[in-house]
Structure formats: structure tokens, C-alpha cells
Amino acid sequence: MNAILALWNRFFFAEQSPVPLALFRIVYGLLVIVTILLLKADWISWYGTHAWMSLDTMRELEPGVRLNLFTILPKDDRSVIALFWIFLASAVLLTVGFLSRLNSIVVYLCLASIQQRNLYILHGGDTFLRVAGFFLIFAPAGAALSVDRLLRVWRGREQSGVPAHRLWAQRMIQIELSLVYFATFCWKLKGTAWMEGSALFYIFHLFELRRFPLPDLLLQPGILKLGTWSAMVLEFSLGTLIWVRRIRYKVLAAGLLFHLSLEYSLNVPMFQWDVLSAYLLFIDARDLERAWNWVSIRLSPWLGEPVTVIYDSHSERTRRLVNLLIAVDIFRRLVFKASDETRNQTAAEGEQNKRKLVIATSSGPCLETDAGRMLAKAIPLLWPLVPCCYVWKVVQNWK
């Protein structure tokens, strides 16, 4: 019993890096944004007061008490349009990780509401987004790669390293993903077309589902039969073997190829990406770190020389600012030196530079606005701020 408890405890409650979860949050947010934007043209047709299906009909056909904001919204199209913009804004905020918990709740409420409003236009990807969104509410989605974290670092509540978290909610999304595949596999076992190997033929010959043309070779009965059975083997593997650490990445790679081939051949918008997004949760944070290092090293020649930042280590404000910069500097463009480590500055310069960040350049130190501009140029995530720095400098000079 103790062994089972320990296993349970380790599986759900061992503290781990929240970086894969944060990446999932970003991709999830983007997928929700794209889903909403794809719906925009028909938003009123599907969800308006005079939509294809009235709310009352939906409730008659699918009775039960449901989380559905449409039941409490005023019965006019303006509120339905307002819901669109609130949903979109909240999805954007969730993606950047601002008020992550609140926005994960708002996104879930909006997503569940539009799905409950019309259940007859959904595909599996929508369902997966909804169920994953439910568990995302309980996850520390803003623990890394988020504006929330930047604010915590700035307020001194966190240091530059990302703290570990208990990721039981992430585990539930992982379990949900494997269950999706396993349940799909079980359903297919019940179908003669799948067992005899003809299912893919029917699917690829439905003109309403076709996307890009497949080579004739792939449409031969023998190949389609093999493809039908391979799909079942793959779905079983993704439902079960994905938990075997030793072969996990091979299974994920096969799943990725499988979904990309479906994305090419079948027109089921966003479905493949919705499901693939949860693959991120199966990637070990250490492997992500290695992959990121690899990317950073290859990108560094394109990003120019690293910038040396000299700071006053005795100033609380400056230390927080440095932590903030470390958090933003995901390509490691900055080298930090405490001012007491730098021997070559005069006492007067040292006094002047106290409580400030100084950027060391070949032509001498840069301070204040110039330093800000150099930092914005050095850190890709801050590039959008570069024009603002120039405008700020012009304003200062004008004054």
C-alpha cells in the first residue's frame, strides 16, 4: 500500500519544472485564438439570437444544467459580439501569461459556452481543447514564460530561476491525451471497416473531407489497408506506450508524422494541432533545456556580440531589475557583472553608477535611456520596445 501511495505521490505531486506546461499554455492560447478567428465570419450565424439553431432548441435537444454563458447573456447580438471580443482578449492574455489563472477560467467559460451553444459543429479537437482547458484552470500555467512571472520577479517574490511546482493538473491533461488515443482505438476495434482494412479508403474518398491531393500510389487498396491497420497500431501505442519513458520520443515522433499526414490530407481545421499541442507536456524539461541551448547557440551569431551589464549588487531595485532581465533574456545575450567585480572604473564612476544599470561598450559605458535601448536591441523579446526607446530619447532631447 505504501509503495502505491509513494508511486501516486511521485506521479502527481513531485515538484517539477513548469516550463513544458508554460509552453503548452502558450500553444493552447494560440490555438484558441485561431479557433475564435476562424469562427469570426460566422459568429452571429452560429451563436446569434437568430442563429441556425436557437438556444431553446439546443436546450431541448441536449437537456441538462450546463456551464453556458449564453443562458445569462441579454438576448441580443451585441452581447454575443461582446462575448467574442472578451473571449479573444482573454485568450491573448492567457497566451502571454497575464493573470493566467483568471484568464484560463474566462477562456474555459467562453469555450465551454460556445460549444454548449452549438454542439453540432464540433470536432474532436474542439472537445480536446475544452477538456484540456478544464484542467488547465487548476495548473500553474503562469509559473514560467509569462508576464505573471515577470511581475513576480520584479516584485522580488521570485528569483531568476523558475521555481518547481506540483503538476498534478498537467498529469490530468497527459492522461486525457493518452485516453483520447486509447478510446479511439477501442472504438475502431468495433468497426468492420477498420478490422478488414478498408476504413481509410472510405475516408480518403469522401470529397467533403479532402484537403490536398494524395499521390495515386498511396490510394492503392493494399497501401490503404496497411495504412488503416497502422493507424490503429499507432493509436494504441500513443494511448499506452507514451508512458514508457525509454520509447516515448519515438512514439511521439510517429504520432507527429501521423497527425501531419492527416493535416495534409484531411480538411478538419485545427484538429491535428489541438491534439499535438499536448505532446509538449510529455517532453522532459531537461530535454527542452538542451534543445533550447542548441537553438540559442545556432542563433547567437545572428544576434551579435553579448552585451555586458554592470549592476550595483547592493541595490535591491537593481538586483530585481537584473533578475527581470535574466528572465527575459531567453537567448542569453547578456553577461552580468556586479559593480564590485569591475576593477577598472574610477571611484567617481562607481559612485555615479550606483543603483543604475550600466552597459559596457567598446566606446565606454551607456546609462539610462541609452542602456535601455541597447538592452532592447540585445534581447529579442524586447525588440518591440526599440522604437519606443528612440521616441523616448527624442522626447528627452526636445525637453
Add this chain to the structure above:
Amino acid sequence: MAGTLPVPKTVRDKPSPTNPFARWSDRAINLFLLFHLFAIPIWCLPSDSLPLLVVRELVRPYFLWSGLFQSWDMFSPSPKRTNGYLEARLVYTDGTSDYWQFPRMDRLSQNERYLKERYRKFEEILTDDKFSDLWPDVARYIARHPPNGSKRPEMIMLIRNWSDLVRNADGSFTDLPWQSRVFYRYRVEPEDFNGQ
């Protein structure tokens, strides 16, 4: 956005407290996990044995309310074997008529197909007699959006067009000729235009 990707060594995979049920909040989380780990598979695995049906009925209110209901019967147990599309015939008060086309996936550009795919799903549902309660709403929607905007229709007919895909003895497949059937007629009432 914030957060360095590197994981600081000091915070990696720290073991959690030995007893997961020690605090009341942990107990609540564990109950939450146990319930969902039990209920979700029972909800979505394709078995109709009596105990599973009983559990599904018990958890149904919560699943419907929370949005955790789900079904993963993608292209299964049997994929569709029919190509098809829907259209509507509108008869106006002056006796003339017109056709209203639902977006036909095979006639749309790649981008339009991506944007309008939900119509394909909706049409699939509409042709199922189980969802006949939807038909009056659909007919009313079409009456409010006639192709000829200046005239009001008095009758809407929903028409299903289909062509079966048949497997031959040698393993090849044939598309059978297209068939057509009016599956619903709706007489438009003046109040159908209220609030438009």
C-alpha cells in the same frame, strides 16, 4: 515573455512530502484526481455493460455541467460511406422559386474550405433523423437569408443529395449515381421575421 527556459538545478524534481493525504487541501486534490481518473475513462470508453451505464448516468449531470463530456469515436466504428451535400428550395409568394446552397466543400477554395468546415459537420447532423427538431430552426434561418433579398419565401424545402461509395469485389470502389430527396418542408410564418 518571462522565464528562462533552462531549469535551475536547485529546483528540479524535488520529491514531494511523503504522505499526499496529510493536508486537507491535498485530500481534496486527491479526491478530485481519483474521481476524474475513475469517471472519465468510464464515460468515454466504448462499452455498454450495465455497471458502466449506471456510473455514466450517475456522473452525467456533473459531466454535462462541467463540459467534461467527450466522445472519441472518430471515423468509427465505421467511417461514412456517402458523399453528400444539402440545399434548400425556397418558394416565394409569387410562385417563383430559388435554391439556397449550403457551402459545398468540393466547390470551395482551400481557404474557404478551412473557414467553412463547420457547415460540413452541421449538414452531417441535419441529415440524421435523430436531429429533426433542428429542421424548423434551419428553415427559418434560410427564410431570413434568401438568395433574393427583396422577396420573402413562403415555403422552404430542405433537400439532401447523396452518392453512395460502394466497394467492388476486386477491392476497387465505385461512386453510385447522385440521388436527391426533400426531407423537410416548412411553411414560413410572418412571425419568423420578427426581430430581424
